[in-house]
Amino acid sequence: MGIYLCGVDGGDWGDPEVYGGLAGALRAELGRRGVPALREWGEPGVRFEEKMSRPVEGFAALCRAQPGGDDVVDALLGWELLVPAEFTGVFELAVPAPYSEVTTVGSARRALEAARGLAVRLALPPQVPRDGGNLALTNWFDSAEAAAAAVSHPGPWAEDLDTAFYAAVHLRAAEHSVRWACPMTYS
Template structure:
């Protein structure tokens, strides 16, 4: 099975938890946003009914590689607070949040849900991508395990042979930098949440 990072459409975001929906998370986030004086997050697009490879309308990646090198990379380039913001969330939303929002609602893997803002995660991902000189050839969309297959099927290794650089020192770490970069870009481009499942 494994852990996946996927985009969430309106029917799931606002749907009841009994039907694998995230309505309780959505309601709790809206309440917290209003408490902070912000508008609720009400404009969530629906996932497309028909999949078109490369269209960038949905996001799905599988977290297969070990994360040790990625964690070490983050610790070298991010402060502890930035590292928590960057990698400590369970739901990513296309809202600017100065810090993470912890909700007393269970997520897929914990008894709470931690929300992060895509603009903040994107800025940190861009910093890491610059630090390791992540190449432009990394897949731009992640709508059907594009990054996962790029790493698993050898395209990343072939590119590393042709274009060596800091990113080739740990391809698993480069995968996770690309994963968080593309996830934040997708959330902002589509205006949708992403979550681990």
């Protein structure tokens, strides 16, 4: 079982039946906050999807242990919708998310900064997939390649593969969001 962290492509984001209420509420709140208008979000056909079924406690503890731990937790774990916009903190929209009554929104730019710091701290190896398509990280961390990388590139990442997995997923998700102007959400 588990949930999936997915990119929302432009076709879905622009569909009023799918994300219309959320897109409108988000546009209004970003405007109220003075966030400059952004180009249309989500390149059609560019996909990101990772299965989030591993234990997350080690990753959450690592986030809390960082300088500014509460900000790191908010940036990486405190949202249901990650958007490629620059703003501080997280905010709520009165639109239901798949797993809560409201949608908490975070900045992909803040998430990217926090995730890069964790990737350095864990010394993620160069073998971690960058743009491998859907479930690339999920499959890699479950493969013999990850075990081989732990031998060839030992380091803190290899001591807790679940924590390393979440660090890699959040890094790649934030990179994807910023690169493709793509919102990210859980489904």
